[in-house]
Amino acid sequence: MAKAIPDFKDKLSRIEGAGRLTACYQCSACVAECPAAQQCGDFNPRLIVLAALLGVGELLVEKDSVIWQCTTCYKCYERCPQGTHPIEVITACKNLAAAIGNAPEEITALHDTVAGNATLIMPSTAIEKRRGDLGLGPVPAPAEDLERLLE
Numbered sequence: 001m002a003k004a005i006p007d008f009k010d011k012l013s014r015i016e017g018a019g020r021l022t023a024c025y026q027c028s029a030c031v032a033e034c035p036a037a038q039q040c041g042d043f044n045p046r047l048i049v050l051a052a053l054l055g056v057g058e059l060l061v062e063k064d065s066v067i068w069q070c071t072t073c074y075k076c077y078e079r080c081p082q083g084t085h086p087i088e089v090i091t092a093c094k095n096l097a098a099a100i101g102n103a104p105e106e107i108t109a110l111h112d113t114v115a116g117n118a119t120l121i122m123p124s125t126a127i128e129k130r131r132g133d134l135g136l137g138p139v140p141a142p143a144e145d146l147e148r149l150l151e
């Protein structure tokens, strides 16, 4: 059984753009049009917010946490009448999970690709040739701003 982390709610609330976690009154408006909740029986943005409020953070930031099923569609952001915005709570949880090395391997790989190459899609020989034909140089190295953003 997952253990509660006493300061989890405060820790989450301190993350920039984490949403108004404590304003949630559990109305379920965020669940109504959530595509992840419709497709995955164990995903429910209202319960994720409740778990964060109760400090059951261990459950949210563990490896294979349910939070990674969120499609980032922002429907819950539009629906939430309280400004809690589950997507923002979920994103903050993802950042916490990534910080302790608990992000899924494919997410970590995407992060490393963007951090190392400033792109999600590595240029193929055909792309390099096309860039050359258009008078463009090689794909640029990551900008300092991007490196700082990913730290």
Ligand code: SF4
Pocket: 023, 024, 025, 026, 027, 028, 029, 030, 031, 045, 046, 049, 079, 080, 081, 082, 083, 084, 085, 086
């Ligand atoms: S996060 Fe917003 S929409 Fe979802 S249950 Fe809480 S108050 Fe309602």
Ligand code: SF4
Pocket: 030, 033, 034, 035, 036, 037, 045, 069, 070, 071, 072, 073, 074, 075, 076, 077, 086, 087, 090
């Ligand atoms: S952003 Fe995530 S939690 Fe919110 S409605 Fe979309 S899939 Fe559901």
